[in-house]
Amino acid sequence: MKRREKLWVIFALVYAVLNVAVPYTFLKDTGSLLGAFLFWNLITASVLAAGVWVTSPWGRDRTKGELQE
């Protein structure tokens, strides 16, 4: 596993904990769109944006020829 992938796994674990812990503790009883609704939108958007970043080196290929991508 490469360094960037290891960072990605750590990020995923932090996400997994926050994704459940925050709504089930701090936001459980917030009855507005600014509660769990906003939180889950934001945390998911963060993961998707991080996905764009972590895949940014893909295709910056150091090989040539048939499999040049």
Place this chain on the structure above:
Amino acid sequence: MNATMLLAGVAAWFSLGALLSWHARRSLGEGMIEYFLADRKVGGFISAMTYSATTYSAFMMVGLVGLTYSSGVGSLGFEMTYLAATVILMVLFAPRYWAAGRIFQLVTPSELLSKRYGTPVAGATAAILCIIMLIPYASVQLMGIGYLFEIISGGTIPFIWGMIIAAGVSFVFSWWAGLRSVALTDALQAIVMLAASAFLLWYISFSLFPDGLSQALYARQDLLRLKWSFPMFVGLTLPWAFFAVTNPQVVQRLYIPATVSSLRKMIIGFSAFGFIYTVLCVLFGLAAAAKMPGLDKPDNAMAMLLSVVPAPLALVVSLSIMAAAVSTMNSVILTLSSMFGRDIVRAFVPEISEKTELRLCRALIPVITIICFLFAKMQLGLIAVLSAMASGGLLMQLPAILGVFFWKKATAAGAISSMLVGGVTVGYMYIQGLKPLGHWPSLWGILISGVIFVAVSLMTRPPENTALFMSSVDDFIDPRFGS
């Protein structure tokens, strides 16, 4: 809605899809890789759209809307967790599947297990598990269309005819030109799904909620509080979180992008599609709950919303729901037929020619379609249980899949026993309705499956070519996917 109008819409949509299939057929070459993987030459946009349309079924616009209607914001957490987990897994697994597919000329996801574990029994076990779990899942797509057409046509189009239409369309789109056809029609269907949902939200925001949806939700603050119990959240989310690596119809799509940048575009495109589509579907559920509370059947929430919008808009949204169901079903059927040929028939009759293998796989497409139709026609309560069980049952492949890429000591015996014991355990618990300590069968199943995988693997010897397999994949990935 007028049945004639609905059927005319279906005919127009089918004609457009059939035209795309015909176009795909013209460039269809020979062989299994060509038919089931479009020769691994699919561009980024089409890859993203076919992945999205295959992943998101009619559940989104019917089931998720109903779930949000009845249980509120917890359903957003469930679906967003699924999306984020899928992207996390794709970043880790897509390069590996893509590379392994090219190095070993793989056609199906289970074939990877056979290759890594050095025995066709590993792939055959996974293939049988997938066939058992996915036929009910595909049948539910047909049932969804049957019910939808019956409700929105006011009973003029009976349940059975809605299913016949959906099964016929699925068959044509998948059989005619294999994945080339499915990928193109999926792209069309994904665009229809997203555009129709966006139009619907725009319309209901302005016509049903002139003061704004957020204002209307003040009266339904209960839906914005988290009402899901923790075991329910885990029980529903856990199997779906690993969908990206355990459901063969989406895993097979990791083999198809033409280049590394196409693969990246697939992930980014799916991320954008999934996020927008999820938010829209949840908003429909909240809107329905605010506007028409007290429905006996929450799954009818979307149908009720459609009853208060203009007929042309209702028609387009209904077609988008049908598109979601068909695009999921034809992908499942195509993948299962390839698994039957490659992982079951070829595994035990290795001398079979590729031409015969492909002929057998194609012959199986109508057979699986008919089996799904007959299954759905029975309308058994058991189908709902089996469908719910599908994601939990498929999850039992997870330890074996992780072992392929990340654990050198993983063995064939460990992989096979973990899938068998896990699958039987989950199946038994679902059918019996068992939830020990309040936790769902998928959680117990994956714990048991994981322990068996590790224990049996440590007691047996890994295949001799394990190190070679792993280094081949790593060597292929390193120069192409950066550091």
